[in-house]
Amino acid sequence: MTTIILNTNYEYMDKASIDKDLFCDYCNNPLIDPISTPCNHTFCRDCIESKLKQSCGTCAKAKCKNKSITMNDLIPVTERIVLNMLDRLLVKCTVCGTMNIQRGSFEKHAENFCSKLTVNCPAADLKCPWSGPNDQLQQHISICAIEQMRLMVADIIKNNHQLKEQVQKMSEQCYKDNSSYTKELQETNQCLNARVEQLNEALYHEKIRLKDLQTEFQQLKASILQDRTQINQLQTELQYEKEDLTRIDERCNKQEIQINQLADKINTKGVLSTYENPQLEHCLLKSQPRTVIDLSKQQLFDRDIETVIKQALIEKECTRLDLGYNAITAKGASIIADSLKYNTTLEELDFHNNHISDLGVHSLAEVLSSNTSILRALGLGSNGITDNGAEHLAEMLKTNQTITWLALAGNQISDRGVKLLANTLAYQNTSLLVLSLHVNKSISDASVDTIIDMLQRNKSLKKLWIQDCNISDDGKRRLREAAKVKQGFLLYM
Incomplete structure (x- = not known):
């Protein structure tokens, strides 16, 4: 999954027209994950939790004298009508400029439709350093060597994990039984190490094959660029011919x-x-x-x-x-x-x-x-x-x-x-x-x-x-x- 940040990537279409009962009593913005206090004030979850940590149990509402609030006193707002009203608030994506998005659907917009949102490569968990606009993600994935090796690496990790578990079980059994069985386990371990070496060698050959494929891909890109240049030249010649025909027609x-x-x-x-x-x-x-x-x-x-x-x-x-x-x-x-x-x-x-x-x-x-x-x-x-x-x-x-x-x-x-x-x-x-x-x-x-x-x-x-x-x-x-x-x-x- 790509990593995205949502709460700073939109702004409200008509904030002045939003019902004031839907605003947080602390940040004065439409509620996000609304929470109510025993003194009937409503805040964003992050706002009230941050305020409680700073003020040692004081309500975040100005002039409220309630100073005995704890985290356990906070009550999530579950009324469907309130949550639906918040989800239907219209926002504008500040990344790509798309307007009239319902706030409850903004995450879907960011993940599936926003072409300019900055995202990380799905292979970030495998240390791929790439990040960029959403509309360039698929192009990067098609050439990302780390992502293309994901299944192979996962299989190796899985096999290695299984091998380690087997070695652990066999070591425990060897410890319980006798020294002769320990020798047998050592031989088995050697076989497993040999298998790991074979897998490492296979991985090495796959890397070489991947490098060859990348070289072939670059050659294909160069060929496509050359073809496009020829097409542009032909289009230019066609335009000149059209202009000549127009002049002849006018004459x-x-x-x-x-x-x-x-x-x-x-x-x-x-x-x-x-x-x-x-x-x-x-x-x-x-x-x-x-x-x-x-x-x-x-x-x-x-x-x-x-x-x-x-x-x-x-x-x-x-x-x-x-x-x-x-x-x-x-x-x-x-x-x-x-x-x-x-x-x-x-x-x-x-x-x-x-x-x-x-x-x-x-x-x-x-x-x-x-x-x-x-x-x-x-x-x-x-x-x-x-x-x-x-x-x-x-x-x-x-x-x-x-x-x-x-x-x-x-x-x-x-x-x-x-x-x-x-x-x-x-x-x-x-x-x-x-x-x-x-x-x-x-x-x-x-x-x-x-x-x-x-x-x-x-x-x-x-x-x-x-x-x-x-x-x-x-x-x-x-x-x-x-x-x-x-x-x-x-x-x-």
Whole structure:
């Protein structure tokens, strides 16, 4: 068993709110192992025993005239309700910072959950000098030569003890019988000594074998370190390739916008016939004013956006516009972004499954950063958005106070993008209620600490979707534990 010290490793969460009847009359702290005196005063056991030793039988309560108390007069408090109230007092671990631990469960926390508590090696009884944080104990045990020899040493000690007992019994019998039997006992003792020597020799060989195993272990560690270095190099190269792809994608988007602009100029000059989309116009014509207009899966292109703005936003004054599953690019997003400057009715805008990319996000973020739009919900799922787009949105959220719902599922956002968004939510945004990041496969355990810090600091966020990412089971466990502390918060993983 590891050795730990409990009574100095916690502090009470709200000491001022604790019932004063639960305090020790001497140390003025919540009772520990409570004891009552004949004069109906209650103390911690250590407090009253220490006081009695110092004052020769005087009660530790100030102004109490009872001077005839002895150790035999002390009565342990056994009322279950009092002991349960003391056990349920909430404390904070001063070693690892964990809060809201019931005092009666603190020993279990210290032994099983506190990763920073200083403990000794289980082989301390065999003179192992190691001590350190609880979360390093298992690593030390795996390489502790003394602990690994415990069973062997115990067996030798046991055998030696048994041999000594046999020698003692045989010596006594020899003393009672005759000298000839003494000679027989001496021969037996010699055999036993030979056996001890054999055991010592076996122990010596086992030590050599253990040393060889330790050498092999060090070689394996070196090999693992080399493999990790290669993995880091590959990850760095992959990141560079992702950045190159992002730059290429941005160039393609810019060129596409230029192509669309040239096409518009050509149309303006009358070279091509005026573009019309009867299906879109029919859909808009039958839509009711100031309602939801669903234009998803209508095969819309950037050239249809002007019609959408004119009839859906201006004439129909719709409150929610769904443009999902179309072929809208950064140009179309830029046109809609300009219209949001004068929007007085649209509250929800959904672009899911289009091609607006980081460039389109930049156009939207610039307009929304001015905080003049009434837009509350923005859907950007599956639009080829990378960390650059996440950076634009993070900057926008620093000033925008109307967006409460932001969907970024199914993009190429990685740990860097998560960190940018989480830092904004932790320190600068107080309006966002719902954030969707699921199915971003580049989000890994590297984001876990950042998300936990955001959950601890942000007061507004109520829902976070982050399922189907590259987060390990241990990372998910840590996120769930952090979410439990945040009242009224829902985490979907």
